[in-house]
Amino acid sequence: MASLEDRISKPDNSQPEEKDTESSTGTNVNAAPFVPSGSTSWADETAEAATNSEPSAVNAKAEKEMSEMSQAQTDGASGPLGGSSGIYDPSYEVNVQLSDLQANPDDPLYSIKSFEELGLHENILKGIYQMRFTKPSKIQEKALPLLLRNPPTNMIGQSQSGTGKTAAFVLNLLSRLDYSPTMINTPQALVLAPSRELARQILGVIQIMGSFVQGLTAGLSIPTDVANRNREGLRVQIVVGTPGTTMDMIRRRQLVADHIKVLVLDEADNMLDQQGLGDQCIRVKLLLPKTIQVVLFSATFPDQVVEYASKFAPNANQITLRHEELTVEGIKQLYLDCPNEAAKYDALVRLYGLMTIGSSIIFVRTRETALRIERRMNEENHTVACLTGEYQGAQRDIIIDSFRSGQSKVLITTNVLSRGIDVQTVSLVVNYDLPDDGRGHTDPQTYLHRIGRTGRFGRVGVSVSLISGPRSYKMIKEISDYFGVEMESLPHGDWDQVEEIIKRVIKSSRAGSNFQTTNAVASSSANGTKDFSM
Template sequence: MHLRPELLKGVFAAGFQAPSKIQEKAIPLLLHDPPQNLIGQSQSGTGKTATFTLAVLSRVDPTDPSLQAVILAPARELARQIMDVVESLGRFSGIKAALLVKEALKDTTAGGKVDAQILVATPGTVIDAAQRKRVIDMSKVKIFVLDEADNMLNAQGMGDQSMRVRGLIPRNQPVQVALFSATFPRQVRDFAERMAPNSNKLTLRQEELSVAGIKQFYFQCRDDEEKFKMLNDLYGLLTVGQSIIFVNRRDVADRIAQRMTADGHQVTALHGQLTPDDRDRVIDDFRAGRAKVLISTNVLSRGIDVLQVTIVINYDLPTGERGLPDPETYLHRIGRTGRFGRNGVSVNFVHDDRSRRVMEEISNYFSVEIKPLPTDDFELIEKTLKKAMK
């Protein structure tokens, strides 16, 4: 792949032995001279972050202290995760990287410049840093990466903010743009074309979208109370490494966490009402294995990358505006398991006609079978799920 020796050393030290499919295709395109833009579609857990990180590290001149690369993520949790990969793969490069999220920006003052050649940040923070605090200079940025563009557009105003960040780079400064997204509905395609014109494209067919290593099941429950009973019974039945339970509302996350904790499970809840420090602590505890079950809302269903996650539960199936099924969010959610070719399991909870229709439409969208599990035969449930996890 024509990587510099110090970057190859970082790759092997991080435990990579052979490139994934996306890495095999995208890295040569990103390293081509003269630089070309890239729009890439990639599933969770395929090595996408390492792909654009190696491209960024390759483009940066270690002898030039200027800011040369900006990587944007839609959420601080994902930005922290990307920063970990940049530090890991670049550990022998001598290149300086900085993580810039809202609370980090509070610690900077005008005149106290951010000392970094690579900036990993959320869009609004970059605008504040460049225009209000004037602690970064974008005039020498030569590679600009947007990760999870579909989530950028789902977040209020973040697509426009990303375009404004792109506009902070002078028109006469040649810049390579790389944009990645798990899904490409029409509004994401239009946004990508404006952000990265005349680009190389790597896309997946519709039937390739549902993660191959994830076995998908569902429970048909009578009502909300039976949903919780089945959830509790499931955790009493299985010994799983770690798991994530997705819900649609914060109050549901807190209520389930309280009830499961009272029943003796190691549970923690993650949602947007937590302070940034508390969110970091929850993620760090989960990554370190101090909490076995993470209950999360949609807003934080991305950027959680834990290899030990063996089961994802959709306690509430994801819906968007007007209660319509949200296949893109479903894909992001179940992509938290079955990462890097491992087997994983997702279990959906259905409790009325509406939730069943949502599941069926998602199943049809991805052309994938979601298999029923019995609610009254625990021996069969255990046997089925254990077999799926092998």
């Protein structure tokens, strides 16, 4: 079979590609209550603030998923929320660039080997143990002492999915709150995420890790239905939200920001790189006290964004990796050569039987493509769900919760779910359309985030990219070169062999993976864990 280089010169028999409306507008202006505040790639912003912050109840059906991986540490969504288990603890040395040139690497807290060394309150330690952490991951060894030291310093942290970034910044938040009775209803920490789905997931981690902390309150600042809005405002210690909604709530004094100590941006590279979201994040920061600690975390940080991030979080300690070290081990990356666009859909239907072995996500470029494929596959009796920025908040919550619980096995989506979302059962990701940056250039960063929805924290996963025509051949070659990985070509004409290859990977063991496991087993609902759904 011809190499990727050879195929770039093939005649282009594919149909014209649609514009990436999901990455340019982020929402359908006719689908209330979503009215984008700027040009963003995430459909999560409203012109008027949504102020209902009450977390919903845990979907009990998801608890059964804990049994598979009950002995592993977790990050991202936890077991009861249908999240993956296990911390990816890579073998590379974490690179730390200290903002304080006088910082002493020989200081006993420059790097730690146990959580007990941090001097945390025992109730916070109990939450760590409930998350099934027994010792810090490599990223946490370096990040936590820098995050927790006083006076607080800013941080820019980059590390692969599943290495403990979420747990690190949540631990910092819990450690800095004032839990006195007069401050229980006072916002003291703010976490911003690019999508409502990721915000709900982060809230879940906060509530599980903080389940032993007396007086902890946390809530959401995300778009919601007008009828459910709480006009009295958001009276919790930790607020997790999307930038536009949060900005509007602060301006309306529905979120009093006078006592906020810490600002965290999750998936910070995307937030700062997008014109609309970046502007909103800056405006939110300007509405906060000047003394706040700014913490930026992401799995990827392109060079041009690092420079901007350094201005957003001045004098920050930086933990970064080269992009060559960012590929996800444990994910078998495949591509399928399709003669034309029609053959891509036929291939997708052929793959459907493999998608239901676990759960699968199909990524497309536009919401129009997503809806068209959903409609066509359902008409042909293939059960699939669809989630794009066009849906209203309550609908999106129902769809993602159904996918987490396993009621829906196949989810078609745009880049709205490419970042941070952790669903344990996802074993296959299909790139129906390869990602670009909205300007016609290949987007390896988004590709990495997409395929990172499978193979979470050490589990085996498969990604299949459907390519057709010189442009898509060129894109997959550029992605392969960018990360320095070999991608295997699937035989288009031999579906028995395709099925054998994919099944072999999905069903293969986890032996040889570089992931920590522990003997700690924690009940998802014991010890007063608050009810919430992700």
